[in-house]
Amino acid sequence: MLQFGEPDPSLDYAPRPTAFGLVFHEGRLACVRVDRGDASYYDLPGGAIDGDETGEQALIREFVEETGMAVRPVARIAEAAQYFRKSDGSAINNIGGFWVAEQLSLDPAAKVETDHELVWLHPHTALNELRHDAHAWAVAVWLRRGRRSGPGCVPAPES
Template sequence: MLQFGQREPDLDYARRPTAFGLVFHDGRLACVRVDRGEGSYYDLPGGAIDGDETEEQALVREFVEETGMSVRPFARIAEASQYFRKSDGQPINNIGGFWVAEQLSLDPAAKVEADHELVWLHPHTALNELRHDAHAWAVAAWLRR
């Protein structure tokens, strides 16, 4: 599995199973802008797998929580890991799959994460703007198909 990010040798990185999604509409990619003031950033929708969820179940839940979008994952196109530090400073290694998914519906009232905003970026813009190298790599892998 590809590993992205720089591991700081004195930190213990928690292993976090994850799933992230690529949804395209009119030539644009669904991304989330996470509002952290001047430290705001872009991610692919998705996140941690809870309990005994499958990657697909986690992805469906995360899309609704972050964007209000209902999706149907249909193709797992990549797998990668990403070392990073969460906003609270906790060192994490996200490990999991990247899925192409179909948008089924959009209900902004269903979104529960107030600091997340659905934005549609051109895939080449996303390559430059996504916070995690693993996310940009997954977009590039999809573009090269």
């Protein structure tokens, strides 16, 4: 598994199983803008796998919590790990999969994470804007695989 990020040798990074998703619609990729004032950033929707959840179950839950979007996981296309520090300062190593998913519905009232905003970015913009290198790498994997990634997963030509 690829490992991204530079660990601080003085910290102990807790392993955190995760699932993140790539949903493509009308030439754009679903991302979340996490509001941290001047330190705001973009992530792929997703996050920690809780308890006995599968990666697919966590992905479905996280999409609703962060965006209000109901999704159906289609294919796990990559896995990687990312060292980082959470906003509370804790050291984490996200370890998990990246899924192509299909948007089933969107209900903004279902979103519970008030600091997360659904934004649709062109995939090439996402490559530059996503906070984590592992997320950008997963987008690059998805772009390179194109038609082999499942239904609804082929990026439209650039306009």
